[in-house]
Amino acid sequence: MYDGGKIIIGLIIGIGFFTSPFFFNAGKAARRPEPELTQKAKDAKECVLETSYMKSSHMKLLDEWRQTFVRNDERYFTAKSGKVYYKSLQGTCLDCHSNKSRFCDQCHDYMGESPYCWECHIEPKESK
Amino acid sequence: MGVDRRQFLKIAGVAALAGLGGKAAVDILAPGDVEASMKALPLTEGKRWAMVINMPELNDEIMNKCIAACHEEHNVPEFGDPKVEVKWLWKEDYHHSFPDHHNEYIDEKYEHKFLLLACNHCSNPPCCRVCPTQATWQREDGIVMMDWHRCIGCRFCMAACPYGSRSFNWGDPRKAPKDKNPDFPTNINYPTRSKGVVEKCTFCDERISKGQLPACVEAANKLKKNVLIFGDLADPDSNVRQVLSKNYTIRRKPDLGTEPNIFYIV
Numbered sequence: 001m002y003d004g005g006k007i008i009i010g011l012i013i014g015i016g017f018f019t020s021p022f023f024f025n026a027g028k029a030a031r032r033p034e035p036e037l038t039q040k041a042k043d044a045k046e047c048v049l050e051t052s053y054m055k056s057s058h059m060k061l062l063d064e065w066r067q068t069f070v071r072n073d074e075r076y077f078t079a080k081s082g083k084v085y086y087k088s089l090q091g092t093c094l095d096c097h098s099n100k101s102r103f104c105d106q107c108h109d110y111m112g113e114s115p116y117c118w119e120c121h122i123e124p125k126e127s128k
Numbered sequence: 129m130g131v132d133r134r135q136f137l138k139i140a141g142v143a144a145l146a147g148l149g150g151k152a153a154v155d156i157l158a159p160g161d162v163e164a165s166m167k168a169l170p171l172t173e174g175k176r177w178a179m180v181i182n183m184p185e186l187n188d189e190i191m192n193k194c195i196a197a198c199h200e201e202h203n204v205p206e207f208g209d210p211k212v213e214v215k216w217l218w219k220e221d222y223h224h225s226f227p228d229h230h231n232e233y234i235d236e237k238y239e240h241k242f243l244l245l246a247c248n249h250c251s252n253p254p255c256c257r258v259c260p261t262q263a264t265w266q267r268e269d270g271i272v273m274m275d276w277h278r279c280i281g282c283r284f285c286m287a288a289c290p291y292g293s294r295s296f297n298w299g300d301p302r303k304a305p306k307d308k309n310p311d312f313p314t315n316i317n318y319p320t321r322s323k324g325v326v327e328k329c330t331f332c333d334e335r336i337s338k339g340q341l342p343a344c345v346e347a348a349n350k351l352k353k354n355v356l357i358f359g360d361l362a363d364p365d366s367n368v369r370q371v372l373s374k375n376y377t378i379r380r381k382p383d384l385g386t387e388p389n390i391f392y393i394v
Contacts, residue, residue: 070277071275075338091317120276120319120320122313
């Protein structure tokens with residue numbers, strides 16, 4: 001075999017290169033996000049809808065709020081408990097979840113999501 | 129999800145260049161479609177909001193307070209450059225506001241009188257007819273509304289509006305010069321807009337829905353009552369109808385047939 005050594009070295013470098021993302025991320029990734037609740041949220045005990053729904057589908061709720069608020073002039077949302085919420089992203093969601101960086105962003109960073117809402121909607125000021 | 133407006137526009141632009149956009153564009157712009165889909169909007173209350181502006185009572189102090197109240201309520205920044213300025217409510221002189229009422233010998237006191245201008249919330253709004261995404265449309269109560277989530281920044285509406293009531297965000301409003309906007313954003317409960325969208329007065333939809341008067345009217349009332357009068361034209365007993373029946377009023381460029389809903393007492 002001609003140049004066997006070089007080929008093998010080349011293969012090793014090649015395999016190293018292709019698997020580098022695994023080594024690079026080893027130990028770093030996979031920390032489950034743990035969204036923190038503010039005192040205000042803890043006192044409220046429950047979210048606008050069931051927690052399981054909020055976990056998986058809060059963006060659907062937000063989309064519906066946005067649509068009905070702006071386009072149909074329907075500005076209040078009545079929860080199953082009978083509690084009435086003003087349909088506002090910054091005024092309602094972020095009033096309870098005012099620790100945006102340790103709540104919303106925890107998950108979103110983990111999932112590689114970055115909702116563009118904050119180009120316009122104003123993030124709460126957080127004491128870090 | 130996962131694609132924001134700018135990305136979408138870039139993709140759409142490339143697709144259009146590749147010839148894929150052709151059919152979609154024709155579909156969007158077919159005139160019958162736009163009209164048909166406007167009718168499908170749910171009824172709110174079938175009212176017709178209007179404003180009467182009492183010109184002889186206007187002075188600089190009142191006008192400046194009104195403009196400040198509006199722009200603070202809605203986070204409208206000051207750029208200090210007329211080329212990129214964003215305005216919802218602004219001052220203009222009689223001569224430029226009512227070009228069709230002009231004559232050479234008009235009384236000085238009218239010619240250079242300044243008054244307040246804003247979106248006229250026309251009953252026959254040309255901006256809504258040209259909007260390809262229905263980001264601007266007429267509500268059942270007459271308000272010419274904006275849905276900033278849908279605006280793609282094509283600026284057809286700006287070309288269609290004969291009153292210059294719409295402004296384009298040439299840059300990010302949050303990057304407006306800090307020295308001119310020390311407290312920006314002034315109202316944390318109202319979103320700003322972003323680069324590349326059009327904006328204008330919405331007759332304070334967010335306040336009306338809570339039973340409050342528009343911010344400019346409230347500001348004017350604090351200084352003097354009945355300078356700006358806001359109410360329902362559909363109701364024959366309303367404040368605006370009464371004022372209109374007792375005073376001679378004019379509207380901007382009525383010959384265009386847009387049916388403005390801001391009236392000026394001369």
